Amino acid sequence: MKTILDKRQLHLTILRLAHQLLENHQNLDEVVFIGLQPRGVQISKRIVDTVRNLSVGQNIQYGILDITFYRDDVRKELHIANTTDIPFSIEGKAVILIDDVLYTGRTIRAALDALQDFGRPKKIELCVLVDRRFNRELPIQPDYCGKSIDTAYSQKVKVEWEREEVILY
Amino acid sequence: MQLSTKHLLGIKDLSSEDISLILTTASQFKEVLQRPVKKVPSLRDITIVNLFYENSTRTRFSFELAEKRLSADAINFSSSASSVSKGETLLDTVNNILSMKVDMVVMRHSASGAPHFLAKHIPAAIVNAGDGINEHPTQALLDAFSIQEKIGSLEGKKVLLIGDIMHSRVALSNIYLLKKMGAEVMVAGPPTLIPTYLEQALQVKVEYNLKKALQWCDVANVLRIQLERQNQVLFSSLREYNLAYGVSKKLLDGLQKEIVIMHPGPINRGVEIDSDVADSSQSIILQQVENGVAVRMAVLYLLAGKKAE
Numbered sequence: 001m002k003t004i005l006d007k008r009q010l011h012l013t014i015l016r017l018a019h020q021l022l023e024n025h026q027n028l029d030e031v032v033f034i035g036l037q038p039r040g041v042q043i044s045k046r047i048v049d050t051v052r053n054l055s056v057g058q059n060i061q062y063g064i065l066d067i068t069f070y071r072d073d074v075r076k077e078l079h080i081a082n083t084t085d086i087p088f089s090i091e092g093k094a095v096i097l098i099d100d101v102l103y104t105g106r107t108i109r110a111a112l113d114a115l116q117d118f119g120r121p122k123k124i125e126l127c128v129l130v131d132r133r134f135n136r137e138l139p140i141q142p143d144y145c146g147k148s149i150d151t152a153y154s155q156k157v158k159v160e161w162e163r164e165e166v167i168l169y
Numbered sequence: 170m171q172l173s174t175k176h177l178l179g180i181k182d183l184s185s186e187d188i189s190l191i192l193t194t195a196s197q198f199k200e201v202l203q204r205p206v207k208k209v210p211s212l213r214d215i216t217i218v219n220l221f222y223e224n225s226t227r228t229r230f231s232f233e234l235a236e237k238r239l240s241a242d243a244i245n246f247s248s249s250a251s252s253v254s255k256g257e258t259l260l261d262t263v264n265n266i267l268s269m270k271v272d273m274v275v276m277r278h279s280a281s282g283a284p285h286f287l288a289k290h291i292p293a294a295i296v297n298a299g300d301g302i303n304e305h306p307t308q309a310l311l312d313a314f315s316i317q318e319k320i321g322s323l324e325g326k327k328v329l330l331i332g333d334i335m336h337s338r339v340a341l342s343n344i345y346l347l348k349k350m351g352a353e354v355m356v357a358g359p360p361t362l363i364p365t366y367l368e369q370a371l372q373v374k375v376e377y378n379l380k381k382a383l384q385w386c387d388v389a390n391v392l393r394i395q396l397e398r399q400n401q402v403l404f405s406s407l408r409e410y411n412l413a414y415g416v417s418k419k420l421l422d423g424l425q426k427e428i429v430i431m432h433p434g435p436i437n438r439g440v441e442i443d444s445d446v447a448d449s450s451q452s453i454i455l456q457q458v459e460n461g462v463a464v465r466m467a468v469l470y471l472l473a474g475k476k477a478e
Contacts, residue, residue, distance in 0.1 A: 078474035
């Protein structure tokens with residue numbers, strides 16, 4: 001067990017990601033933030049809250065997306081779907097997808113498929129808290145990354161939201 | 170988490186956890202149906218045959234649409250336009266279809282127990298779309314989903330089923346489901362259309378006075394008078410039935426509360442329900458039809474997911 005980000009580092013990382021997002025997107029009316037179910041919900045809430053605090057008075061659109069019905073392993077294991085809530089159009093917008101850990105890339109592949117069913121965004125960017133960079137199974141890379149780490153397939157990375165730490169098991 | 174059963178033959182075989190899982194999954198599919206592209210790829214490796222040995226519009230379209238929204242390949246069969254008229258048996262017909270690599274069978278049949286028979290003899294997953302006077306499980310599930318959507322959890326709710334309880338598979342499935350989910354159930358109708366054992370066997374209340382029954386309930390599910398299933402005269406005329414058991418606006422206005430009105434369709438307007446009630450704001454008849462697609466998507470998704478074992 002190893003701590004990848006402690007509480008203070010996690011706060012700073014979220015603050016940095018929020019700043020980077022704002023740096024790249026001047027007009028927030030053209031941007032929508034989408035957190036991925038289930039584990040990207042917490043981190044996306046934190047990042048979006050930070051973005052809100054840094055850009056008071058601007059309207060920020062935030063939704064959550066569940067990709068269960070787009071998984072490529074439905075016949076291997078039955079997954080139970082979570083709620084999707086995207087109460088706005090993504091047509092022509094810049095979509096910022098937010099998840100906690102980028103691992104094989106398969107969840108993001110499913111998310112890209114799912115987003116197509118909501119419209120045609122101008123662009124899609126990926127923001128993750130932790131990037132397990134050598135475990136990728138698809139050609140997918142993050143645009144915003146909290147921390148990049150080298151891990152084995154046998155290991156697990158977990159964001160412990162009660163303690164506000166990221167742990168490698 | 171997954172369903173405890175390989176087939177959906179009846180509500181009788183489901184646990185309350187199974188029912189909750191189907192209803193929760195249905196609410197996620199209902200959201201899918203609001204999207205610009207109302208389709209997900211989950212079942213694109215699955216082929217489903219819709220075997221309808223008995224007429225249906227709502228149920229067949231609803232299943233077919235659910236299959237298409239899940240990206241499954243669907244083939245349709247109706248007995249009148251098939252080799253059944255040449256004398257082929259049910260098992261032969263199904264085995265011939267399955268040899269074309271079909272994974273699931275959705276079946277409606279006029280004989281009670283036909284899908285149960287099939288489940289014993291073929292490897293595919295079977296969904297009962299109504300068997301004789303036994304069960305119509307997806308109808309009960311969509312009724313439950315619609316009640317939940319309108320007035321919240323089923324627990325402790327008072328649900329009234331009105332009409333031809335004897336010949337109604339919708340009634341039996343509804344009774345099983347509502348009891349399993351903690352609702353109170355009452356049936357009302359002419360004594361000739363209510364089986365005598367019902368009260369003891371299924372712990373439902375029986376009431377022969379429609380006004381009293383309506384006074385008691387939160388939700389009234391008005392069943393269709395099934396003229397095709399009655400080979401004896403169980404009430405003297407449709408007009409007399411309407412006078413004694415037809416749900417009218419006047420009856421509802423006298424209740425001092427607004428109850429939810431449901432009907433599984435097709436409606437006999439002016440027989441079991443009057444037009445102004447069926448089309449009123451307290452009726453959720455069209456929402457039931459809308460929810461049917463999401464509920465059937467949930468059932469097919471959850472059953473297909475078990476295939477790999």
